[in-house]
Amino acid sequence: MAAEDAQAAGAGEAPIPPQIYVPVRLGERLFQGEIIEGVLEWIAKYDASDPDQVVGVEPRLQRLAVILSQDCDLAQDWGRRQSELREVTDLRSVLMCPAWPAEQLREEQKLTTRRWEVVRQNKDERYAYLADVPPSADGAGQGHPALLLDLASYFTVRTSELYRQLRDTSGAPRRRCRLATPWREHLQCRFAGYQARIGLPMDHFVPEGRRPSLPI
Amino acid sequence: MTEAHPGIRFKFEVECTGEPVFVPEDAVIRLLCHIFIERLPAPAIADVWASIHDAWEWHSRPRVSPRPVDRLPGSMAVDRVFGVVEEPPFRIAED
Numbered sequence: 001m002a003a004e005d006a007q008a009a010g011a012g013e014a015p016i017p018p019q020i021y022v023p024v025r026l027g028e029r030l031f032q033g034e035i036i037e038g039v040l041e042w043i044a045k046y047d048a049s050d051p052d053q054v055v056g057v058e059p060r061l062q063r064l065a066v067i068l069s070q071d072c073d074l075a076q077d078w079g080r081r082q083s084e085l086r087e088v089t090d091l092r093s094v095l096m097c098p099a100w101p102a103e104q105l106r107e108e109q110k111l112t113t114r115r116w117e118v119v120r121q122n123k124d125e126r127y128a129y130l131a132d133v134p135p136s137a138d139g140a141g142q143g144h145p146a147l148l149l150d151l152a153s154y155f156t157v158r159t160s161e162l163y164r165q166l167r168d169t170s171g172a173p174r175r176r177c178r179l180a181t182p183w184r185e186h187l188q189c190r191f192a193g194y195q196a197r198i199g200l201p202m203d204h205f206v207p208e209g210r211r212p213s214l215p216i
Numbered sequence: 217m218t219e220a221h222p223g224i225r226f227k228f229e230v231e232c233t234g235e236p237v238f239v240p241e242d243a244v245i246r247l248l249c250h251i252f253i254e255r256l257p258a259p260a261i262a263d264v265w266a267s268i269h270d271a272w273e274w275h276s277r278p279r280v281s282p283r284p285v286d287r288l289p290g291s292m293a294v295d296r297v298f299g300v301v302e303e304p305p306f307r308i309a310e311d
Contacts (some may be wrong), residue, residue, distance in 0.1 A: 045298050056296030060303050100305045108305070115311050126309065150306040 020130075021137035021177040029078035030094060030162070032071035033179030033187055035133070035147070037140070039065045039096065040165060040173075041155050064176075065096040066130075066149060068191050071184070077159055086160050093156035097191070102129055102148035119148070125194050126151055128187055130179070137177050144176065149187075151194040226254050 024034055040059040047053035067074070069091065077091035106116050119127050128149040135143035157165075165173050179187060228250050253264060 040300065041303070045296075056298050058298040059300045061300050062303050098303060098306065105305055105308060109308055111308060115308075118311065119308060148308075150308075153306050 019137060019180055020183050021133050022180045023137050023139045024175040024178050025139060026175065028175075030067055030069075030074045031178040031184075032067055032069060032074060033184035034067045035064060035099065035144075035176045035178065036067070036096075036166075036173050037064050037176055038062070038173040039157060039162065041157055042161070062096070062098050062155070064099040064144075064147065065155075066099050066147075066179075066187070068095045068097055068154065068188070070188075081160075081163065089159065091159050094159050094162050095154060095156050097128075097149045097151065097154045099130070099147040099149050101144075102146040104145075105148055122190070125190070125197065128190055130183075130187075133177055139175050139177055151191050228254075 021035075024031065039062045041062055042057050043060050044054050045056045045058040047055045073091045074094070077089045080087045080089045102120065105111075111119070118124050120129050122129050128151055130147040130149065132146045133144040135141055138144060166175065178184070230247060253261075256264060
């Protein structure tokens with residue numbers, strides 16, 4: 001009887017949707033699938049008239065970036081850094097992928113609905129569409145619209161440098177949230193799969209519109 | 217006489233050419249290797265032969281020293297840090 005009452009009481013409640021994102025707090029280690037705002041990527045700056053001449057370094061601001069490095073590597077690295085901040089570890093750099101508001105890209109680039117649906121449904125292996133971040137899952141408490149990653153475009157930051165940036169209190173990177181399981185692993189597999197793709201000289205099937213025209 | 221090779225006895229000698237103050241560790245290990253090999257059954261000898269031959273070949277080949285770096289790129293004037301530039305958004309490729 002008690003079980004029936006409980007079932008009846010719960011019948012009207014909406015099911016709790018799974019949480020794609022988990023907030024990240026200050027002082028935590030880095031996570032695979034973590035979204036960080038404002039990472040600086042240090043790149044070489046070349047002379048305007050001589051592209052072979054390095055004249056300095058230029059910090060490139062990544063508005064949003066998602067960490068792609070293996071999570072266990074990040075965990076082990078963090079463990080070693082507990083005794084020494086600048087410890088030289090096996091994890092020399094952290095692999096990251098820039099992320100952009102998906103709808104903004106679509107608007108600016110005037111994508112057709114047909115093309116956009118392929119990208120948004122994660123049916124184009126090159127791109128990863130990530131759902132919007134609710135404010136409750138955002139370490140900054142703001143939330144964020146859906147993101148799009150180009151898995152062909154990635155960069156690295158030295159691990160010690162990334163942690164230095166995160167310790168910087170002068171308004172540098174903000175840790176926003178991270179993908180929960182299994183969405184983290186899903187992104188990991190998609191990235192790994194894209195990097196492992198094989199370029200064929202010719203596809204098994206070539207759509208009619210792409211077939212080369214006859215020479216006569 | 218070993219069980220593995222009836223009718224054949226393997227013998228080895230260790231001769232000290234001077235007053236033995238100490239026996240180097242590698243000499244002791246070499247001696248132990250001989251003892252182990254002598255006591256191996258016949259089917260194991262082919263494996264040991266392959267391993268030892270491989271080790272002998274590796275350690276007897278001429279060594280090539282890595283070429284020293286001729287010039288380190290230390291002369292570049294890279295002490296200038298430019299202003300922060302924001303990364304532009306990527307282009308979504310056509311279908």
